[in-house]
Amino acid sequence: MTQTLAEAQPDTQVAQALALHRAGDLAGAEPLYRAVLAAHPRHFGALHLLGLLRAMAGDPASAVPLLEAAVAADPRHGFVHNNLGNALVELDRADEALKAFDRALALVPGMAEARVGRGNALQSLNRHAEALAELDRAAAEGADMPELHNNRGNALRALGRAAEALAAYDAALLRNPAYPAAHGNRATALVDLDRDVEALASTIIALALRPGDPGYLNTQGVALRALKRPEEALESFDRALAADPRLVNAHSGRAAALSDLNRHEEALAAADTALALSGGGAAHRNRAAALALLGRHAEAEAADGAALRADPACAEAWNGRGNALTELGRFEEALECFDQAESLFPGSRSIPYNRGNAMRGLNRHRDAIACFLAAQAIDPGFADARWNEALSRLALGELEAGFAGYEWRWSRKGNRPHRHAGSPLWRGEAMEGQTLLIHAEQGLGDTIQMARYLPLAAARGARVALQAQGSLLPLLRGLPGVAELLGPDDPAPPHAAQCPMLSLPLALGAAIPPPVPFPVDPVRVAAWDASLPRGALRLCIACSGNPQHLGDRHRSVPLHLFAPLLGPGVQGFVVQTELRGADEPFLAATANLTDLRPRLTGFTATAAALSAMDAVVCVDTSVAHLAGTLGLPVHLLLPNLADWRWLLEREDTPWYPTMRLHRRGRDEPWEAVIARVAAALRPLAALAA
Structure with missing residues (x-):
């Protein structure tokens, strides 16, 4: 005669459920565990395994009471304390999780899983150095699971050690090539290292392993934005938010992408949403960035102040607050902020650069130049630092060096090459009757100021074709040295070389010639x-x-x-x-x-x-x-x-x-x-x- 479910012994029922559980049939195992607990509410095995099942099902809120009841029924088992700790970490109850892992290790000192879990709890508490030390200790004691290497990468990345983090993620993938979290985290480290094409490839793999995952969609958006593909980045952030409307990082990323698209009011709204969901320092910082782009610098300074109250170690907020104070003319306070930022994040090119801008605000151009040179020492191709160095040198009257550095304007972020960049740049050489196209590039006043150089260019044998703003053409007509006058939309004539007007001082020598009066009727x-x-x-x-x-x-x-x-x-x-x-x-x-x-x-x-x-x-x-x-x-x-x-x-x-x-x-x-x-x-x- 077949034994009924009610008549079966509880241990037998738990064994049946465990077999289904191990086979991945969570839906079949759960009723059996619950049936045992209905008859025997303090059954240790059923409490523990059902708690573990709920954690595996992504429901740590249900898992924790079951695991706590299992510990109360029999506190002698380290693995139960470990599983409780993992569920508590998922619920952002890391302080309680630490105690659970400590109890597990007290019972089983060599339990690698508890050591790894303890590292995760420390990581959740932003105690990154301690987390790394805990994970390294687990590795020294023989732990080698993919999760350990992945979590080491997270700690290293939080400590600003992106290259080491990347190596840790690669170690995790060596042990489990189909580990989606390691692929996604690898992408974040690659973004940190400005290896954005590789980062995008890693997010594609992560999404292939876990389609539609909002975290990986968010990382994909970050990589696309770094690749200057803001429309696609915005789409990726929107897909992430469709999957998880409360994903703070995606709202923040969306704000950044909208800023890239010059949709600054929408960017601020997205930043406000992120702040409403989080209230943390990163959300305040994100809002400050959006306000700065709107020119609302007093509000940006206040937002960065809120970020620093939430996280006094946020170097980005110190840096951003310094920038806002510079815009507000509070240069001495700005310098103090940059000092704080650099103490927290040494080696950043932006901090000495921003310090240089504050020095310029104080008209301390020698000090500003030293700051811009420090930024260039970190990144020799930092065009904005070279450009601002040039502006300070020009202000100091160092015209030759200043106009040489002024050429970096074309490489600055957001500054597109001019329409004639494909033609050879004239550097002042004799032209022997060849056509030289000289073209306006900045404001009306700049064109008027630089018109004095046109007769000097013609004196080098050039046939000067001048392309200028339409409103200035009647004024420039008849100017000595100009053979042909063109409007901004006129096709350029065939020419041997071209020169933007603000490059004329470099081409013709830094000595300033007298102005050539315009012919006035x-x-x-x-x-x-x-x-x-x-x-x-x-x-x-x-x-x-x-x-x-x-x-x-x-x-x-x-x-x-x-x-x-x-x-x-x-x-x-x-x-x-x-x-x-x-x-x-x-x-x-x-x-x-x-x-x-x-x-x-x-x-x-x-x-x-x-x-x-x-x-x-x-x-x-x-x-x-x-x-x-x-x-x-x-x-x-x-x-x-x-x-x-x-x-x-x-x-x-x-x-x-x-x-x-x-x-x-x-x-x-x-x-x-x-x-x-x-x-x-x-x-x-x-x-x-």
Whole structure:
């Protein structure tokens, strides 16, 4: 007669369940274990094995109470404490897990699995050095399972030892080539080592072994982003989040990919989601990065401060906070942050580079150069460090070295080669009647400033074809040395060589030639002169430039602050084509300030209008370069951190002999600078009255 399930002995039932369990039939084994526990709630074997089954099924929350009950029923078995420790690690209860592993090792001192588990618990507690020591001890005692090597890799990577981590993951795969976690972790180490193509290959293998795994999809997104494939990276992060909407790293990666695509508001929203899910230091850091790209530096500094409160050892947050403080003009505090970052992460190229930017903010250009050289010593191909070194050298008047380093602009991150990069670069050699294509590359003021070099290029025998901004073409027409004038969209003529305009000083020698005045129609100048009032100092004012310029917040000045210049004997004229909305009321309410915008139909009209003025007061825009080229008396207002071309400290400039520089001191109000300009103009106003 067949024995019923209820009549079977509990040990026999457990043995039947265990056979199914070992065969991988978890669904068949579980009811048998539960049937035993229904009749015998403290049955040690059923409690332990059912707890182990639930852990294997990915349900550690159900496993832990069963394993704790097994320990209570019989605490003498080290392997049960070990299994409990593993389940507790899965539940992020690493402190309790450590105690479980310690009990296991006290019962069975040579239990390699408990030693490995203890290392995992320490890793979860961010005690990476201790974790590595524990895993190394397990290996010394003979443990050699793939999991040990994989977990060693995790500890090494957390300690910033990516090359050793990669070797550990390879050791894990040598023992189990079909180990998906080791392939996925290997990809992360390869990303750390900038071996992004190999990293992507490792994620493909991991996903082939475990399709749709959100963690591996996230790592794939990281690798794709490093390969500058942000659209594909974003798709990978989105697939990861479809599988696990609470995967914090994928939200963070999504924020980074959106930033790469210049979708900064969406990036901030993704970072906010990551922060809401995590609240940890990494999420605050991620949010700070998104805020920085939006130019919201005060908020970025606060977000990095929150990251550091959560994790004071986060070098990235110290570095990011330093960058935000640099943007906010708090350079001394920024330097302290970079010191902290470097103490936590020595050998990073970005930290000395960022320190150099803070030194530049303090106008300590010699110190800045030393920092940029330190960054280059770590990475000789670091284009941004070479570029910023060049800017500091130019500011110091080291023109030959500065313009040589200025060529690194084409290699900077995010700076694409110009459209003529496929043609040979002209380096100043004689051209013997051949066509030389010279082309504008930056702003209108840069083109006006560098136009002085065009006759020198023609003097080397070149037939100069100049490609410039469309708005400047009428002004440049008839300039000495230019044989052909082209708009920005015109096809380039056949040419033997090409040269970007900001490369002309390097090609022709660093000595600064005098400006070559543009041909201005005397009839137009006479018409302007006749139409403007006499008996007063005619003062041209240009208070602001292109609002999209990266440094515009430092250089543009509210129009109403120019009021002290408009005293008795002065007639002011706004000579700029665009004006900020906030400036319009002052313009409308000021009787001796005339708006010339309706009559400024182009640069030739502006040049004629300027030629009818007695003096020009302006900020650092194209008007300054045009007035200086025309040889007019120019008073240029400069921020504390002036552009390289204005050098340091001096009140004159070799670029424009008739220009006087008025520098704003650090934390000095613009009102004080304008007061000095007013004092300089007072004698002229008295003469004109």
